[in-house]
Amino acid sequence: MQFKWIKKLVLAIVAIIVLFMLTPFAIVPAGHRGVLTTFGKPSAQVYDEGLHFRWPLAQTMHLVGVAIEKGEGEGDAASRDLQRVKTRIAINYHVKPEAAVTVYRDLGNQPGDRIIVPAVQEAVKAVTARYTAEELISKRAVVRDDIVAALRERMSRHGLVIDEFSIINFNFSKTFDEAIEAKTTAEQLKMKAERDLQRIEVEAQQKIARAKAEAEALSLQRQQVTAELLRLREIENQAKAIEKWDGNLPTTMAGGALPFINLPTKQ
Template identity: 25%
Template sequence: MKSYTSAILLFVIIGLFSCTVIRQGEVGVRRRLGKIDPQYVEQGPKGYNIFTTTILKVPTRTMNIEVKPDLPSKEGLTIRSEISILYRIKPEAAPKIVQNIGLNYESEVILPVFRSSSADITAKFLAKDMHSGERAQIESAIRRQMSEILEPRGFIIDNVLLKTIRLPEGLARTIEEKLQAEQDAQRMEFVKEREKRDAERKIIEAEGKKEIARIQAEGEKNAAIIQAEARKRMTEIEAEGKANAMRIEADATRRANDTINKTLTPQVLKLRQIEAFRALSNSNNSKLVITDGKTPFLTLPDKF
C-alpha cells in the first residue's frame, strides 16, 4: 500500500513539472495561463508546469523564405522570378511577435510586406534592368523598404536575393538580339580601335625612322664638316710650317751672307784672286785672262 502511494505521488510530481531545452539559434516564449511573459527564455534546459505553462520556441537564426512571385515591370510586363528572403528575429522582440502576430508571422506579415515592396520597386524598372546590372539595386531597394516596415516590429531583413528572372519569351529574344548587336558593335569598335592603334604605331615608327635618318644625315654632314675643317687645318699647319721653315732658312742664309760679307775685306779678296790665278797657271790648257788692270801681275811658270 505504501509503495502504491509513492508511485502515485511521483506521477503527480512528474505531471506537475516538465522540462524543455532551448537550443542554439532560438529563444523561448513562456505562456502561462494564456498570458505571454514579456521576458524571453534563453538557451539551455528550462523546467515548467505543463498544466499551466507552455514554452514556445522561436528561431532567432537567419531564416530563408523562397518565393516565386510574378513581378510587374515599368512597361507593364509580368516577370516570373524566384527570390530568397533572408531574415531573423530580434531575441528581445520574440514575446511581442508571438503575442501580436503569433507563430505564423512569415505568412501573416513577412510575405505580404515582401509582395507589396517588391511590386512597388520593380514597377519602377524596365524588364531588361532586372536581367542586367540593375539587379543589385533592385534587391537593395526591396530590402530597405521591407526593413522600414518590419524592423520596428522585431524583424531584421538581412538580404533579398533575386535568384532567377524569367522574362517573357519575345522580350527575352529581343534582349538577346540587342545584347548580341551591342556585343557585335563593341567587337567592331574594338577592331576599329585596334586598327587605329596599329596605324598610329606605324606612323610613329615611320616618324621614328625618319628622325633616325635625319639624325644620321646630320651626323654624317657634321662628320664631313669636321673632317674638312681638320684637313683645312692640317693644310694650314703644313703651310705655316713650310713658311716658317723658309723664313728660318732665309734668315739663316741672310745671317750667313752677312757674316761672309763682314769677313770679305779687300785684302782677302785680292788674296783669293791671286790664289785663283795661281790655280789657273798650273793648268795645261791654253788660257786667256782678261782683267780690269787692277789685278796684280803674277809671274807665269816657265813652261807657260
C-alpha cells in the same frame, strides 16, 4: 488475458500523460525562447534556453524559434516599362530573442506566413516598378539593396531581422529575352567594327609615318648633293685612277679612244 494487457498499456499511457502535465518544470531547447502562458495569457518575460519552473495545469511553456530561418519564393511583377518579370528570391531571417512574446502573441508564432511572405512580395513589386527591365539586369545590386531597405523597415516593427537577401534570378518574357539577345549581338558587332576601324587607322598612320620618314631622308640626301660635292667626287675618282696607272698608255681601247686624264703640264 489479451484484454488485461491492453488495459495495462492504456493506463500506462494515461499515467505518462498525467505526469507530463503535472511536471513542475519546462525545458527551452537551444535556438528557442520560451513564452509562458497562465491559463492562456502570455507573460511579458522571455525565457532563455534551459530549465524553468511552471505551475502544472495552470501554466504552459510555448517555444518560439530564434535561429536563422531560410525561405525561397517567386513573385510576379511589372517593370517600369511594363515588362512582365518573375523574380525568384532567397531570404534568411530570424526572430529577435527579446521579441519572442510579440511574435507569439501578435503573429501566432508564424512569422514566415504572417509577415515574411507578404512583405517580400510587396517589396519586390514596389521596387521592380521603379526600374526598366534592362535596369533590373544592369543594376541588380541596387535593386537588391532597395528591396532589403523596404523589407527591413516593415520586418523590424514585428521583431524580425533580415540576415541575408538574394535575387536568384529574373525571368522575362520570351519576346524580351530575344530582344536583349539581339541587342547584345548588335553591340558586339559594333565593338568589333570599332576595333577593326581603330586597327586600320593605326596601320594607316604607321604607313604615313614611314613614307614621311623616307621622303625626309631622300630630301635630306638631295640637299647634301651640291656641285662642290660632285666636283670633289670627280677629283677623288681621278686621283684613284692615277694611283693605279703604271705609266704605259694602252695600245688599244674599246671604242677606239684613249681615256682623257687631266694631267698637270710642265711650266
